[in-house]
Amino acid sequence: MKKWLFILGVLLWTSCFDDKGNYDYIDLGELTVDGIITDQWYELFAYSDTLKIPIEIHSTRYTEGEEPYTYEWKFMSQSSQTWDERNEPIDYTVSREKNLAIVPQLTAGEYFGFFIVTDTILGLQEKVDFFVRLRTTVSEGWMILCEEKGEARLDWIMNLTEAEERISRNIWKGNNFKLGKPYGLSYARTRPKMSNRYVFTENGTFNLDGEDAHVGEENDVRWIFGDSPDIVHGRAAEVAFARGNKLDMIITRDGNLYARNPLSTGDIYGFPINVTSDGQRFEVAPYFGHRSGAVGGGNVIIYDNTNKRFMALDDDNKKIPHVLTFSGGTADFQAETGRDMVYMDWTKDNYTFALLEDPEDEEMYVYGIGVGDNGINERKYYMKLNRPNKDKITHVAFHLYYRYLFYSTENAVYQFDMEYPETPAKAVLSFQGETITTLKVSKLALYIAFQPWEKLRENQLVVGSIVNDKDEDECGVMRIYDVPTLMGPLEKKKEYTELGKIVDIVYRDRD
The missing domain is CATH 2.60.40.10 (Immunoglobulins)
Incomplete structure (x- = not known):
């Protein structure tokens, strides 16, 4: 091209x-x-x-x-x-x-x-x-959302080469605009030269400026809502490239789902679309599933927290969710799970994986859905998460290509091989004196010619943590690990210290 x-x-x-x-x-x-x-x-x-x-x-x-x-x-x-x-x-x-x-x-x-x-x-x-x-120092790189004295702070790490980077700490320091407590980040690409860089905070949801990453009243997301609400408390956002209909979606803290077409000039987030064809509202979990790539015809998968079931949006302009349907597959489960959503994400090989918890016995189960064209979805994986203990799970990440599920407890990371579910998850990382605050994998944009060392980012696990006994302006640690095949030991690639009190980490690709 x-x-x-x-x-x-x-x-x-x-x-x-x-x-x-x-x-x-x-x-x-x-x-x-x-x-x-x-x-x-x-x-x-x-x-x-x-x-x-x-x-x-x-x-x-x-x-x-x-x-x-x-x-x-x-x-x-x-x-x-x-x-x-x-x-x-x-x-x-x-x-x-x-x-x-x-x-x-x-x-x-x-x-x-x-x-x-x-x-x-x-x-x-x-x-x-x-x-x-x-x-620019913020045209690409790791966006690291932190908290300092109850306010949102943004650190940034830009990789110049495989071995050289430029670290910018607290780039909002001179900004008098108050965001309040930070909750999370979302980076969703609509097309080349266009992307959403949402930061979710106590005082609203804002789209970081593409040139200098500043936030202010002018990039408050509420201005692209039809009813111009006083505040938009977002929790998750996504652009479903897998759909010919191109849905730019946002899920708010109260479980409402909004959608617009990012390719249509002036299109806005209108009324919530988390309503069934018979008019019943349901609460949406803050996660999305769909195909990877720019082909059309696939469903967007969401989860109905109210009725505890997988739902789907079709590749059309109606935007009416319905219960997800399946066309065969090797696993046996139904869209109506009766379980609570813990985490869901899509992979680069067109799977959507979800981790759900049974409210009766607190056991956790993995669901794997192959998302095909034309609304064809196959049940591919279903198993109990074989845990060595019942320590509370705080964060989850699915590898983009290998059938690995990573989860963290307070200060340890576990790895579970979904191809061998009878084998318990094993502890692969431990950080004494620290608290893990995020686990992430990074999905590369499809339209950018990346260098070989940049492409390796899709095979890496990112762990953000805070050192418990350090001041919050320098307690953050970000570590990046290469993930080998055959459940081999994780190999630490990078470690960055003296960051802020980390809340979330997302990579921004160059536009």
């Missing part, structure tokens, strides 16, 4: 000069430009890093030291317009010096770069193409 975008961008750019310029674009042959890297990205931070590209020009046409040239450096974003409203070519010039040395004052994103040398005597030009990727 990027190759085609590049070709299109170059053609559009060239057409600007063909149609509107005063020069002929040909290869001079006798003139060469050295110093520009053309087969790799120039990567740097916008507004802070300096991009330096020294140039050497060689020509057999003129004697040494004679350079009757003018120079232009241009950056054009993949999403930029080529023509303005007056049908004139837009000038994306960032410098007219021979050697480039600028601090890019541009938004984060990927840019086509052009260096144009003009021979002022002959009126001919030579053009060299290159690529620039601009970031």
Whole structure:
């Protein structure tokens, strides 16, 4: 895709000069430009890093030291317009010096770069193409929601390379806007260049600014609710890419489910849709299940806390939930479970897994649903969670590809192999003197060309904890573990300390 975008961008750019310029674009042959890297990205931070590209020009046409040239450096974003409203070519010039040395004052994103040398005597030009990727410290990376003195705080870890990162602590410190107590984060991608970065707090739900991650009245989610409520207490949000109907959904603290179409300009969250066809309202658990990917026809799976059953939204515009139906499968269970939802999530290989607790004996059960196209759902896994003890489970995560269930107690992490349910879950991590506050896996966006080391993120378990006897402004610890096959020991990849009092951790992909 990027190759085609590049070709299109170059053609559009060239057409600007063909149609509107005063020069002929040909290869001079006798003139060469050295110093520009053309087969790799120039990567740097916008507004802070300096991009330096020294140039050497060689020509057999003129004697040494004679350079009757003018120079232009241009950056054009993949999403930029080529023509303005007056049908004139837009000038994306960032410098007219021979050697480039600028601090890019541009938004984060990927840019086509052009260096144009003009021979002022002959009126001919030579053009060299290159690529620039601009970031900000918050354009991608780990969003770490913390609490400090009863207020929300945000720390951020951005991975520059596999071995190098940039850590920003308390990036909201200078923000006078009060969020109150923090509850959680949600990152949902609607399409390239668009995503929801919701933070759920005591004073409402806010969509973090895409450029600097600030929060304020202007990005309060209540403004995209039809009835403009005084406050929106969100608990979970998701965009179901698996549906041709593209549902952008949010579940609130009172168990209401709202949906809108993120691809429709001006679409809003209207009335709650957690109502059956006969008008019965039910409370929705704060979790979603669906297919992975951008294909249509699959159900969105939700859970009815009131009647203790799996429900589904079809791939249509009606938005009326109904009891989930199954088309065979190797496991035996019904949509009406009679049990309490503990946790549910979808995986990258089109499964939705749920952990439910029986209210009578407090035993826990794993349900695995294969989510197919055209509303076809298969019962694939059903088993009792074989626990070595009855310690309270505080957090749960399902591996995105392996059939592993991870859960935490106060200060330990357990791993359960769903392929061998007769084997008890085993303790794989222990943190004495700490309290585990979150377990997470990270799902990569489908439309981004990630580096090999970035792709490994989908095979990692993230553990957030707090050191019990440290001050809350530096008690947070975030650890990242590689997860091997065959229930092998977890391998610690990274450890970050002196973070805030961690509440939640979510990775934001670059847009």
